[in-house]
Amino acid sequence: xxxxxxxxxxxxxxxxxxxxxxxxxxxxxxxxxxxxxxxxxxxxxxxxxxxxxxxxxxxxxxxxxxxxxxxxxxxxxxxxxxxxxxxxxxxxxxxxxxxxxxxxxxxxxxxxxxxxxxxxxxxxxxxxxxxxxxxxxxxxxxxxxxxxxxxxxxxxxxxxxxxxxxxxxxxxxxxxxxxxxxxxxxxxxxxxxxxxxxxxxxxxxxxxxxxxxxxxxxxxxxxxxxxxxxxxxxxxxxxxxxxxxxxxxxxxxxxxxxxxxxxxxxxxxxxxxxxxxxxxxxxxxxxxxxxxxxxxxxxxxxxxxxxxxxxxxxxxxxxxxxxxxxxxxxxxxxxxxxxxxxxxxxxxxxxxxxxxxxxxxxxxxxxxxxxxxxxxxxxx
Amino acid sequence: xxxxxxxxxxxxxxxxxxxxxxxxxxxxxxxxxxxxxxxxxxxxxxxxxxxxxxxxxxxxxxxxxxxxxxxxxxxxxxxxxxxxxxxxxxxxxxxxxxxxxxxxxxxxxxxxxxxxxxxxxxxxxxxxxxxxxxxxxxxxxxxxxxxxxxxxxxxxxxxxxxxxxxxxxxxxxxxxxxxxxxxxxxxxxxxxxxxxxxxxxxxxxxxxxxxxxxxxxxxxxxxxxxxxxxxxxxxxxxxxxxxxxxxxxx
Numbered sequence: 001x002x003x004x005x006x007x008x009x010x011x012x013x014x015x016x017x018x019x020x021x022x023x024x025x026x027x028x029x030x031x032x033x034x035x036x037x038x039x040x041x042x043x044x045x046x047x048x049x050x051x052x053x054x055x056x057x058x059x060x061x062x063x064x065x066x067x068x069x070x071x072x073x074x075x076x077x078x079x080x081x082x083x084x085x086x087x088x089x090x091x092x093x094x095x096x097x098x099x100x101x102x103x104x105x106x107x108x109x110x111x112x113x114x115x116x117x118x119x120x121x122x123x124x125x126x127x128x129x130x131x132x133x134x135x136x137x138x139x140x141x142x143x144x145x146x147x148x149x150x151x152x153x154x155x156x157x158x159x160x161x162x163x164x165x166x167x168x169x170x171x172x173x174x175x176x177x178x179x180x181x182x183x184x185x186x187x188x189x190x191x192x193x194x195x196x197x198x199x200x201x202x203x204x205x206x207x208x209x210x211x212x213x214x215x216x217x218x219x220x221x222x223x224x225x226x227x228x229x230x231x232x233x234x235x236x237x238x239x240x241x242x243x244x245x246x247x248x249x250x251x252x253x254x255x256x257x258x259x260x261x262x263x264x265x266x267x268x269x270x271x272x273x274x275x276x277x278x279x280x281x282x283x284x285x286x287x288x289x290x291x292x293x294x295x296x297x298x299x300x301x302x303x304x305x306x307x308x309x310x311x312x313x314x315x316x317x318x319x320x321x322x323x324x325x326x327x328x329x330x331x332x333x334x335x336x337x338x339x340x341x342x343x344x345x346x347x348x349x350x351x352x353x354x355x356x357x358x359x360x361x362x363x364x365x366x367x368x369x370x371x372x373x374x375x376x377x378x379x380x
Numbered sequence: 381x382x383x384x385x386x387x388x389x390x391x392x393x394x395x396x397x398x399x400x401x402x403x404x405x406x407x408x409x410x411x412x413x414x415x416x417x418x419x420x421x422x423x424x425x426x427x428x429x430x431x432x433x434x435x436x437x438x439x440x441x442x443x444x445x446x447x448x449x450x451x452x453x454x455x456x457x458x459x460x461x462x463x464x465x466x467x468x469x470x471x472x473x474x475x476x477x478x479x480x481x482x483x484x485x486x487x488x489x490x491x492x493x494x495x496x497x498x499x500x501x502x503x504x505x506x507x508x509x510x511x512x513x514x515x516x517x518x519x520x521x522x523x524x525x526x527x528x529x530x531x532x533x534x535x536x537x538x539x540x541x542x543x544x545x546x547x548x549x550x551x552x553x554x555x556x557x558x559x560x561x562x563x564x565x566x567x568x569x570x571x572x573x574x575x576x577x578x579x580x581x582x583x584x585x586x587x588x589x590x591x592x593x594x595x596x597x598x599x600x601x602x603x604x605x606x607x608x609x610x611x612x613x614x615x616x617x618x619x620x621x622x623x624x625x626x627x628x629x630x
Contacts, residue, residue, distance in 0.1 A: 033464060034460060034463065034464050036460065060463045060464060062459070062460075062463065064456065064489075065485055065486065065489040066485065068453060068456070069453070069456040069459075069485075069486055069489070072449065072450065072453040072456040072457045072460070073456045073457065073459050073460030073463075074460055075449075075457060075460065076428070076447065076449075076456070076457035076458060076459065076460030076461035076462075076464075077460035077461060077463065077464040078460075079447060079461060080426075080460065080461040080462075080464035080465040080468065081464060081465060082464040084460070098450055099450065099453070102449070102450050223465075224426045224445040224447075224461055224465060224468055225423075225424065225426070225445065225465050225467060225468050227423045228445070229390070229422075229423075229443055229444055229445060229446075230445045230446065230447075231390075231439060231440050231446055231448070232446065232447045232448065233439060233446075233448035234448065234449065234450060235448065241440075242440055243439070243440060243448070
């Protein structure tokens with residue numbers, strides 16, 4: 001199978017979408033067959049659009065009784081053969097965590113969009129934050145690795161929704177699209193091309209659906225109704241899916257492979273963008289909406305002749321360890337501005353040998369470019 | 381289990397894990413008999429179960445597609461699969477704790493949506509797998525691991541609950557009424573829409589022994605004495621119906 005080019009459902013051209021609408025159109029482009037969700041600000045508009053658009057494309061839209069039901073029905077739908085999507089925000093994302101862990105352990109492709117708002121708890125439902133980044137990594141119990149993407153524009157919400165489906169299918173893992181209220185509710189122009197590249201899950205009749213010879217492989221995934229007599233369970237299982245709940249070696253082998261299948265494929269997964277790094281002595285490491293403000297600030301500083309560069313992380317998990325290790329060994333200082341009290345900065349500190357300075361803001365507003373400029377001036 | 385039903389069982393799995401005197405292996409046989417009598421093809425079936433003793437009835441024993449899910453979420457997992465592939469004959473098999481306690485919200489919403497699912501709820505009136513704690517179907521006053529002075533709360537009448545929520549078919553039988561139970565499961569499987577069968581089943585090891593019914597035979601006899609078919613119950617006074625379990629189509 002692999003990546004295949006297919007015709008876009010939406011005619012090629014330029015569209016004016018909100019971020020939430022771009023997610024819906026990205027899902028349609030990716031041939032999503034099932035979306036379940038529960039209304040929540042600021043993600044609701046994706047559901048609204050899909051409830052109309054799926055009526056046109058023949059895919060299934062369900063408004064469920066809560067977010068637990070949403071993620072769980074997506075997992076059922078995925079095993080029945082559909083690409084599945086749910087969208088939510090903080091409180092719903094918290095409710096989904098057990099289901100996300102189940103999807104990790106049963107190797108179920110599913111895409112979860114978290115249009116982040118301020119928290120904890122109900123917080124300020126209509127205001128922006130990036131407080132769910134560490135929750136995306138380890139919100140469910142047990143050891144696992146997951147894929148989380150961070151879009152900075154409406155265009156990228158469209159593009160990364162398609163990429164999220166492809167990665168979910170390729171690695172049989174839940175993929176989290178860590179949107180933010182500021183991009184979810186932003187309206188911008190989106191270019192839709194006439195073709196999209198899509199990955200569909202590998203199938204191989206009779207092959208074990210939960211094990212590979214390699215310690216980092218992705219097994220083929222049959223669907224219900226194909227005569228495979230599938231055993232899908234959230235308990236520890238062997239390569240055939242048979243529950244094996246007291247065998248130390250089987251548990252270790254399974255958990256390690258699920259970890260390695262993400263860890264060892266970082267080159268295929270991790271995406272980032274470099275700006276003005278050639279002669280930079282100070283670098284801003286940023287993601288999401290904050291990267292827009294950062295780039296603005298970096299370019300103003302460049303105009304003043306300051307040797308400032310920027311790395312924008314498009315993939316948050318798995319973390320771009322090598323990128324940060326490399327830049328950390330070449331520059332004097334790294335600034336990490338975040339709309340939380342310091343989440344990605346901890347990861348940067350782990351891998352960068354230079355001085356790492358956080359800038360944190362949790363007032364429900366975007367970080368203004370002027371604020372980042374001030375921070376950069378302070379760093380010299 | 382009799383030889384003729386062996387074809388429905390996953391090869392190489394061996395004996396069940398049920399305690400001596402548990403009614404859930406009986407229920408397993410009754411479900412398979414209903415499937416056998418209807419000549420259903422196991423390749424077209426999906427069995428969805430949750431967490432608890434009853435959830436192990438289909439997984440791994442049934443030789444079909446099985447989805448052993450999170451605690452309480454069977455009905456929503458099943459809903460997603462059914463909506464994507466309506467050709468699947470989807471049966472949910474789980475316990476009272478799973479379907480009615482932690483999963484109660486999904487149960488009533490499943491019934492309300494009237495999605496085409498057959499739901500078999502094995503009701504043993506307590507949490508068997510975790511050691512016999514009280515649950516939402518434990519009778520008032522019953523002793524459990526967590527109600528040493530008797531359960532202070534009234535139990536759910538699951539059939540009335542699901543019926544009120546809008547299910548297309550609702551019935552209750554005990555495993556001591558095997559032929560009626562098979563008929564009920566067959567009817568549920570033939571119903572288009574949300575069909576719910578409450579299967580009352582003895583749990584002598586966890587529930588019985590704390591309520592003077594520790595011997596499997598005593599618990600079966602007690603169930604037989606308590607179960608009254610609906611038609612007969614309609615003629616009995618509230619006094620006479622005290623402590624009785626009304627069975628049949630409800």
